[in-house]
Amino acid sequence: MFRVHTAFRSMFLASAVALAGCASVPTEEAGPSTIIRGGPILTMEGDQPAYVEAVVVDGGKIVFAGSDAEAMARKGTNTVVKDLGGKALLPGFIDPHSHFIDSLALADRVNVSGPPVGPASNPDEIVAALQEGAAAKSLKPGELLLGWGYDENLMPKGQVLSREILDKAFPDNPVGVIHVSMHGAVINSKAMELYGYKDGMPTPAGGVILRRPGTQELQGLVMEAGYLPMHAKLPSPNEEQEMAAARSGQLLYAAAGVTTAQEGATTQPMLQQLQRVASNDGLIIDVIAYPFIVDLESILKSNPPSTFGKYNQRLKIGGCKVTVDGSPQGKTAWFTTPYLTGGPGGEKDWKGEPSIPLDAIGAMVKTCYDNDLQVLMHGNGDAAIDFIIATHQEMAGADIAKDRRTTCIHCQFIRPDQIAAFAKMKIIPSLFTDHTFFFGDTHVANRGPKQSSFISPMKAAIDAGLRPTNHTDAFVVPIDQLMTVWTAVNRQLRSGGTLGADQRITAYQALQAITINAAYQYREEASKGSIAVGKRADLVILSADPTKVAPEAIKDIKVIETLKDGKTIYSQP
Template sequence: MKYPNAKKIDLERKTLLPGFIDPHSHFGMVSNTMGQVDLNPEPVGTVTDIEDILANLKAYKEANKIADGEWIFGWGYDDGELAEKRHPTKNDIDKVLPNNPVYLQHTSGHMGVANTLALEKMKVSADSKNPEGGNIVRFPNSKEPTGLVQETAMYPFVRHMLEELASKQAKFFDTTQQYYAANGITTAQDGMTDRNTIRFFQAQADAGKFYIDLISLAGYSELESNLKDSTLHFKTYKNGFKVQGTKIVADGSPQGKTAYFTKPYKSEVPGCTHDCRGLPSLTQDELNKLFVMAYDKDNQLFVHCNGDATVDMVLEAHRNACIQLNQPLDKDRRTIVIHAQFARQDQLLKFVQYNMEPSFFTNHAYFWGDVHVENLGKQRADFLSPMVSAERLGLKPTNHSDATVTPIDPIFTIWTAVNRVSRSGAIIGEKERAKPYLALKAITSNAAYEFFEENFKGTLVEGKLADFVILDKNPLKVKPMDIKNIQVLETIKEGKTVFKK
């Protein structure tokens, strides 16, 4: 017998697939939410209005016996799903928590709201200037901040939040890992990781605490120092953990109206009165320098961009770097355009020409499809995450959750790619509804390719790792609208069961 230790197992009509590979989420942020107030709307949470947010904050302080002066963090609020159709302000939060610094992270992850005490601690006032690539939103006819900070203006608040929650990393690490495994994921991702957290993950790995693989993307602000660090070995697993490449954030959120477009938003944009097309997080020159630095050292880039204007910037940065370094435009670097949600058809053709790959986000069709129609118009909304067009051109698109933005749930990701149904039941882009097989490839074989792992992950082929997921039904055979009801029964990593229902 070729494999003497092999066992024959009767699946009893269940479905065996390659273990799901997470193309893009934020493992560390998912873990951090376990120490924050859940402010998500349905179907993730229960918040319907600002009063619900305030009640949840007050209840959290009381239940956890948080003393005055201590920070309180919340996550997942969505102004578009609140009855008031607006962001909470510092004045709202001050009503219930005047004596605690409070920061609430928007569901997009690209903005948040701070109360008066938190603004004071982060030294944000009426005299503060907007940082490059960011916006401190003010009350009408005033310089007084409302508490809403967008894009780079939120960075100090997020940085402080991560510092405050760092002590809880170990406490929530295994719970987070089990959450991923329970959803059939055998390879997870942390979509932007600072050096301290990289050290933490590697320490966990070296202590033998990983039972699924974790891929980390280092932050672009540390790119130069990371490339000079001889102890940091990119693209190389050590005990189930590796740092694959570098994540660049180039613009914002379409539902938060900070994604950068060539044409303006069709609805009112907070903090903007004219030609409201969103915000690039970096200038073209800054982006160009990062691409040159990374390409010169063969460092794989993963670039967050949602709006088509930002995709133009990324394509230009790629072209410029190749010219400066005298490298072929189509070298096999596998630069990944994260989200690429509103990439135009001509930009997809450039991805082919430049050998770049998109990682799409079809969950937006469900969670914010109706909002995108209102904010961007039907034509742009319908071409959201164009998986079908991308594959037709020969690209290998992946599809992700971007958790914490939407929940870790690869089955739901398949469902949104296939159906593209919004909360209201509208179809967001009939022509871009994917076949279930393409939706599966986006979280298996295509995802393996994204990370240069196609030789040992992503398909059921002899010689590859025994990374499997067992489902109660076959996504290729059930009715499209029933896909989201499929259950993960077991997750197997390199032949060992790491989750069983």
């Protein structure tokens, strides 16, 4: 056998790789850190599925992606060869929108969601779940108890959770059950005392505070601006607890294959907590925080615009966030036409309304645009999206198509004419196809089948030349990226049938929305979102290739392993 001298061999391989347009190979005998091979490797490069046989990782980056033979030729004495055993390798999933900070507190809250997410399908079952949770944590009189996931739309007809029900079950404890939209809660009398709610108090502009029929006594449900007094004071892990809580929260994301997460409405205390965790090397995934409008001014004083857009120990301040309206399932989204079922408090001719004064939103957008900061604008109803378009036109000045990466979060009931406007203005729609399954039946009842069938129109956005992303808004629904892909491909209702079959997309397009398109949304397309030389080795191993299984089987695919910068951060038990 002819043996090539080591130096000559290295020079030969380096030249061959250079001619192929790839990065040079390591010349040390130790070799690269990892070679991954032995299964389908979907690169997410290009508009059609493309595969390589092997990937070589070194220094946390991808240094080669191509044939198995070329990859194995780089193997050194210290190289670990990871065999996929037929499983699929993809770039790590990128979360286009969620509320990462909630993952730190989730373990201390009781899941009262409806099936399949949680155990409760009526008020009695919600109370039972709360009582079980209280017993598990040995709740003492006077201590706060929080639940999450309440959805009145899933309750038997006419039944709702109320202050009275919670008072009877918990007379000595403040109790709050956070609405599935995360835009409100049902609270009992002790919680009202804790958070400053009183019978007879006025309803703030942009808020909902339900009353007992015929009185000014509070029923228990508070939403939007009416929820802010409670939301601002929700407990979070203290400084002694936050490191462990942050790790537990990140593992929820890592177990879903997510290597970059968003904190989508960051207050000053939240940002300070994330900065403490990051400074103590507590982040194992990348987290991108978006200061919320209510605290933006104070955050900018301690974090000037020049500090935005840069990672510091895996934490980046991405830009600014504003919420224009509420949620369609909570009947607080802002539409141009009335809800078919009235308002959340029985209001007639109810179209929803802005959740924050419009002049304040305009001022924030101007501040952010003037400082070249990305803006995320939450808008669900078509009236809210009209306002987003008008505000962008006003604040963008002469160049409405400048590359700002302005993003409409949720953007669910966007109209075809608004999609065309987005294409002209280069506004990114971050859609939410999980709604088709979790809340689609509710939308049909509230908005009618025609408008509801166009909810989160991924196909129309793609056809218009846009690069839509698709998110979970966790923890409105679980952080489950394969479920998100499944909903985009199938658009199945919880009750059966399909909602908007013409807006179904391919599995590959659905994966683009949580990989390369999401990287683009964050201005990170040069370093993330696909498997290519020079990009970070953020990777996920799946039990099967989503583009190769039957569409209905996508949600059953499992995350086997998640790697961040080439290192395993999650492995399936």
